[in-house]
Amino acid sequence: MVLLINVDEKNQIMQTNVWPTMKWVDYQMRWDPRDYGNIHTIRVPPDKVWLPDIVLFNNADGNYEVSFYSNVVVEYTGEMLWVPPAIYKSSCTIDVEFFPFDEQICAMIFGSWTFNENEVTIKYLMGKRQVELNDYSPSGIWDLMDVPGELIQKKSKIAYQIRIRRKTLFYTVILIIPTVLMAFLSMMVFYLPAEASEKITLAISILLALVVFLLLVSKILPPTSSTIPLMAKYLLMTFVMNIITILVTVIIINIYFRGPTTHTMPSWVKTIFLKHLPMLLMMKRPISSDELERRRSKRKPPGSPTTVKYRPGEFIEMNHARVHHPYCALQHRHNKNEGEDNALLNATTSSAIEQEEVSSAEISALLSEEAIKAIDAIDYITEHLKQDNYYKKVREEWKYVAMVIDRLLLYIFFAVTAGGTMGILFSAPNVFEYVNQTAIIEQLKLSAEAEMIS
Incomplete structure (x- = not known):
């Protein structure tokens, strides 16, 4: 095997550059070197000798044979060696469950097209079960983990299981990190003030960005229904959380703008959201306008009238x-x-x-009709101010309930997002495993040499 060119996940095709090495004995091609000028080896065109019709059974483009027919090396003992270079496109069932931390096993099945096991028997070349990797060039997308061979169907075919693992750096930077950041950004909607219209704008903007990432994943992976990809699960979770964020935000805005003329606050709402939850969430209630006015009134300037004495x-x-x-x-x-x-x-x-002193009745008798009307007007204004203060107090209570719900949902969504991120992304079996491609290739070479010696 020389190069792993490409793995097309969408069409489930693996493209490789291999040099299939075939060796057999043809008794008709034997000679005595002493009779032919001490010539031990010759090279002849492939159309001049018999060639085994070894083809790739699981090809994906209809080209079963090699594209370039190189010369055949013939030994005086009748041993024939043929190493034609070929670029194969083989079908490979892609397992997308742990994408982009996935590991694939793609088989390449070789065998004779016309001869059965009684006529052509396939064996390992020099006892090597592993694919020879002396000329292999590492791929920038996939790490080669193992390439064991196996004789199947009574040694009439040989199957090489190519085990590869995806390099995750590209998808981590382009796909995973932006999605995680958007997932945590969506919960910051609850940190914005409840009256801010940007809450809905931010949530919908994140929702549109998630739709773009979902389309990106759907273009990369095959439309299989056997399993849901890991990244699709996380995007779907973030998408659902964002939808819930929008719905809850609408409810919070509705609560924020409630008033005494349209809604009456139940006692259990006051108990839970005005007393207990703020203590649990370590929230300090803002000072009301009445309290501010009360504090200002305590600081009276010099000479301010308070009582009138006769x-x-x-x-x-x-x-x-x-x-x-x-x-x-x-x-x-x-x-x-x-x-x-x-x-x-x-x-x-x-x-x-x-x-x-003068009694109030006597003072009232001293007042003119205009003064009495003024007093009635003052009473009306006083009642109006009291009612206005009451309405303002009730509205502030609804606003504070909305603030408490915002803070509560901020903590809940943070916990769910963090737990979902770790639970989904870290469920892949090899997410933290470092792959040293050079060391693995050297290990496979040593293993192949050890099999050849034994």
Whole structure:
């Protein structure tokens, strides 16, 4: 065997360059060297002597015989040696289960086309069961592991089992590493903020890239249904995980934008996703807007009004100023009844000087109709702010639930992706085995020489 040219996995054909060595005895070609000028060896054209019709039975291109007929070396004892160079295309059943960490065993079956075992008996040349590899050139795609021979069908045929193993560097760089990176990149969708529209964009982009890799694998491997290739399993797992990512992301976005007007949060959701899971996931809940406002209100600037106390000495001077609070900005209108209002205010003030405080009923009597309307408006605004704060609190709770689900799925998908990567890619039997092609070839040569000596 000289060279392993190609292994076409798609069409399941192995192409090799071999020198089939055939040796037999023809009693008609004997002579005495003393009668012919001491000539011991001659070379004659193949069409001048009898040739065994040894062909490749499992050929894949219809060419059973050798393409070039070289001369036959004839010894004076009648021994004939014929070594025609040939390029064979043999059929080979490809086992794609562990692709690209696969190992193939391709047979080359030789035998006589017209003679049976009683007429032509095939034997090992010089007792060598192994293929001679003295002129073998290593392949850049496959490593040659072993080439044992076996006589079959009562020594009428000989079959060489060529065991080869794929070099995985090319497929590791081009196929495996990008797929693994995309598998781990797909789970980073859960690390993006829930309101980001790029979550769906990223997931769909990875999904399209996985489809391209699936098409690439389908073009390399034969369309067999006996087994699923290792790489196809991993791509399929990543594809399914990405589909689940898209579906879950849609649900998370829906949860994120929920509010009190459309959804009511169940108590079990509050218990699980607002209390227990954040503790397990070591998540710290963001400070709500109400809490921020509360913290700001504790830091009051100097002179900020907090309470209003009745001071008789100052109340008299509030005729044309503010009535009940410096921030209401409500002033008495100066109309035609201004004198009557002033008289009423002065009378009430005189009686209030004798008391320490003024009851709320008395203060209400002092207020004008416009002030009462303003107070009602303030009450309405206060209720509206309370309701708005409640809605904001509920929306923040839904947002936090979405954040907790995102973080939980991030950990789950990381564990599943890491476990699936190790479980699928590392299931090949020879994934970590280093192949020294030169050492293997030398070992096969020594083994063949040892068989020849024995």
